Amino acid sequence: MDVLKGVNIPKISTQLLQVPAYNDAFYHKQKTLAFLRDQCARGQLRNPDEVFASILLSIWFELMDSGKDRWKDHLHGLQDIMQTFNFPKGLTASIPYFSECFDTNYAIFGIIGPTFVKTTQLYQPIFTTIPVIDVLKLSESQTWAGCPAELLFALSLINAASSDPEQTPDVVYHICTLLRKFSPKQWAAAGSKTDNVMPRYNFARMWRAAVGIYASQVLNAAVEGFDISPQYPTSSSDSVVSNIRSMDPSNAHYRGLLWPTFVIGAHSPTQRSVIVESNGHSWAIWRCENVTNALRLLQRIWGLREAGGMPQRWIQYVYESGEAWIFV
Numbered sequence: 221m222d223v224l225k226g227v228n229i230p231k232i233s234t235q236l237l238q239v240p241a242y243n244d245a246f247y248h249k250q251k252t253l254a255f256l257r258d259q260c261a262r263g264q265l266r267n268p269d270e271v272f273a274s275i276l277l278s279i280w281f282e283l284m285d286s287g288k289d290r291w292k293d294h295l296h297g298l299q300d301i302m303q304t305f306n307f308p309k310g311l312t313a314s315i316p317y318f319s320e321c322f323d324t325n326y327a328i329f330g331i332i333g334p335t336f337v338k339t340t341q342l343y344q345p346i347f348t349t350i351p352v353i354d355v356l357k358l359s360e361s362q363t364w365a366g367c368p369a370e371l372l373f374a375l376s377l378i379n380a381a382s383s384d385p386e387q388t389p390d391v392v393y394h395i396c397t398l399l400r401k402f403s404p405k406q407w408a409a410a411g412s413k414t415d416n417v418m419p420r421y422n423f424a425r426m427w428r429a430a431v432g433i434y435a436s437q438v439l440n441a442a443v444e445g446f447d448i449s450p451q452y453p454t455s456s457s458d459s460v461v462s463n464i465r466s467m468d469p470s471n472a473h474y475r476g477l478l479w480p481t482f483v484i485g486a487h488s489p490t491q492r493s494v495i496v497e498s499n500g501h502s503w504a505i506w507r508c509e510n511v512t513n514a515l516r517l518l519q520r521i522w523g524l525r526e527a528g529g530m531p532q533r534w535i536q537y538v539y540e541s542g543e544a545w546i547f548v
Contacts, residue, residue, distance in 0.1 A: 249281040265305055272298065272347075276325050287510020288543045292337065295329055302346050322347045324359040331376045332365065332479055333546045335434060338539045342380035352376075365548055366476040368407050368424055371431050374398040378431070382438040392439055399432050416471070422463040423473040429460045430480035433487045437535040457484050461491040469501035478502050478547045482514045486534045489522050514547045 252274045265271050275298045282291040323345060330343045345355050356369035367375075374395055381391045404424035408417045461484055467474055477498060485495040499515045521537065524530040531537050538545065 245281060245284060249278070252278055252281070260301070265301070268305075271301065272322050275301075276322070276329070279329055283506075283510045283546065283548070284508045287508065287513050287547060288545050291329070291333065291546050292544045295333060298326070299346060319347065320358055320362060323355050324363050327355050327359040327372070328363050328365050328367075328548060329546070331372055331379065332367070332548050334379050335375065335479070336535075336538050336545045336547070339383055341383060343376040364475045365479075366423070366473050367427055367479075368402065370398060370402050370407075371424075371427050374402075375431055375434070378435050378438060395435060395439070399428065399435065402428055404428060416473075419467050419471045419473050422460075422467055423476065425460045425463065426477060426480040426484070429457050430483040433457065434483050434535075437487075437533050457488045458491055460484065461488070461494050464494055464498050469505065474501065475505060478511060478514060482518065482547050485518050486521050486538075489525065492522065510545075510547060513545065517541075517545065 256271065256274055256278075259265050259267070259271050275294050278294045279291045282289075282294065326346065327343070334341075343352070345352060348355060353369060353373055356372045359372065360366060360369045377391060377395050377398075381388075381395065384391075402424075404421050407424045408421035411417060411420050461481070464477070464481070467477075481495055481498050481502075485492070495518065496515065499511060503511045517538070521530065521534050524537065525534075531540075
């Protein structure tokens with residue numbers, strides 16, 4: 221793989237451990253786990269807002285460490301706590317300062333997180349009673365991912381349909397309709413700053429292409445009148461990826477490119493140099509090991525494809541790797 225020659229993928233032992241902030245994060249991670257253990261052992265949560273914040277923070281710690289496996293335990297733990305202690309969905313009305321943060325972060329982890337895990341379920345808000353699409357619109361504007369709400373909603377439906385052996389035609393039809401109706405131009409123009417329209421447009425095109433590719437990987441149902449094979453052909457995704465270089469890494473939307481660049485990179489290896497370069501910028505932004513693991517996994521996918529050992533669907537290889545990856 222010539223394009224990767226000379227590329228130095230940072231290693232946690234030589235990079236993160238030399239950053240003072242990493243030692244601070246490790247210290248606070250231990251304090252967070254001790255706090256959660258103490259709260260759960262009491263049989264009741266005296267400080268639910270602190271517990272919820274600690275669990276979401278723990279997921280961030282896992283992204284810094286690797287971005288695999290343990291984040292899922294924290295997410296399931298949060299869901300179990302809500303059920304075990306019988307918290308009402310309107311709980312955050314009593315802690316309004318944190319309510320939007322809980323809602324929007326849980327939406328990102330609860331929808332994008334399961335995309336590379338074999339067993340998934342329909343996303344449902346657990347902190348609020350407001351409609352799902354309203355939560356996702358808040359997530360679009362207030363989280364680092366910035367994924368357009370309509371696409372995030374489509375992604376949640378794809379996850380749910382992928383775990384349903386029947387995959388009813390109506391659900392698949394609805395997903396395809398959402399993808400076809402979404403307009404990157406309209407979404408970009410809806411932004412508040414005129415000078416940010418083009419970055420938003422490129423960002424939206426990346427996400428729409430990636431969600432379409434992901435849908436074609438996980439949905440096996442054939443619906444009359446719709447083509448469930450890749451919604452966006454390789455040539456189209458190549459064009460989308462090439463526009464990454466026109467985006468300034470300091471632009472806020474660049475922070476949300478890790479998931480779509482991984483999906484498109486796994487699907488279309490012809491733009492490897494752009495994908496590798498984008499991951500390098502993401503590493504400089506986040507300094508999280510899940511960024512380097514995303515590139516390492518892409519290397520394995522590219523290598524297996526060249527050697528003729530890749531399954532027909534690359535998502536199947538990711539499932540069979542036995543590692544629950546989250547790239548956000």
